[in-house]
Amino acid sequence: MGYFSRSVIFHDLDTDNLPYEKVGKNEPVCIADEVPFEIPDSWVWARLGMISSYSHTKQKINAQNANLDMWGLDLEDIEKGGRLLARKTVGERKAVGDKTFFDSGDILYSKLRPYLLKILVAPDCGICTPEIVPFKVFGKLNPEYIVAFLKCPYVNAIINAVTYGVKMPRVGTETMADLLVPIPPLSEQKRIVEKLNEVTPLTDSYAEVYVRVAGLNQEFPELLKKSILQEAVQGKLVPQDPADEPASVLLKRIRSEKEQLIKAGKIKRDKHESVIFRRDNSHYEKLDGIDRC
Structure with a gap:
């Protein structure tokens, strides 16, 4: 069993209607100070370690013993933000060292430099670098919703505040398992994912435009200066005075x-x-x- 695998979070409706957590046989503890924001009444809070296999022991294999035709995933194959850039086989990658198995539908989370948000749902099975943690979600939770949660600013701020290692910061298993996850009903998870898939391409396009505009804004003062100088030497900067000596x-x-x-x-x-x-x-x-x- 992993961290918080026996955690139950509930609201005590009979007394103060505040959120409490009961872990194993321990007495419930009020976690009102830990809950980051309000959620709809039909939603619940749960620890990531309770709803997933994040902290469970992973199945390992030495790459030299793996099927050469199997997908071999490395961090360089995932773009910042979680887009898959390339798929190479173990043979193509000439992989060596210990790797971790993952199944199609698993969530793949990069614990190295987590601020890069290299998080996605595996479209196929394969093996990956130990810097990527594959895990499953239970109860038919929508893995795409959990990916969206892990990419949100609230989670990013928590994780990056407690990473260890200066040059190559990593996030610990306990930190991840301890994360409070807002859980909507399954039907709403589906609607949230569908809406995100609808608006994300628009936000990506806006981001590209924003980057170009930011670049133009940076260049604009110099371009404006050159434009003014050009106007000046073409006689267009100030009005002509007929009384001037030719x-x-x-x-x-x-x-x-x-x-x-x-x-x-x-x-x-x-x-x-x-x-x-x-x-x-x-x-x-x-x-x-x-x-x-």
Whole structure:
């Protein structure tokens, strides 16, 4: 038997209507301070260790003794958030060392770096790295609902507050078995899963858009600065004033100034001096005595 396998949580309707827990033959203990939020009247609280085989002993096998055609699951095959990226056989993976058996329909939970939420329902049977804990749920509980529960912020916060190991944090078996799980009626579990399957693709699409927008927001100040500079040198940043002296007059003064400097011997005459002017509503350049559009 695993942790809290004989736990019963109930509300004492005859006295204070608060949640109590009775473990084995011990006296009931009020757990009102431990219950994180209110649930509908038709729901109940239960420990994960009571409703599942999470803390039960797992069946192990050395990979070298496993069927080469069997699915061999590693953590790298699961994307952050729980999406399965690849399926390789034991032979393809050239797996070595101790592995854990799992059945189709088992919940696969990564106890290593649990904040990555590498959690899913196994679509087939196989063997996996010991960093993944396969477990079953009892009483025809919907495993997809339990997966959704394990991914929720409430659970994530609890688990990541008590992981051990700095570089490679892991969550302990007792912590997981001790988790309080809100259990809806079976029919409502099904409806919850169906609704999650309906809205999750939309939230995933929104997440992709959000990432792109966040990237644009980060780049925007620099892009805006470049855009303003471009507007400035194209004469579009400020309104034109007809009273302003034309820049062509300024250019004539520059040529006159340069001519004075040449006569004074301060600069040399440019043998390939460029003169740009407008004609026929187009721009021309006079270079080496030749006009070109």
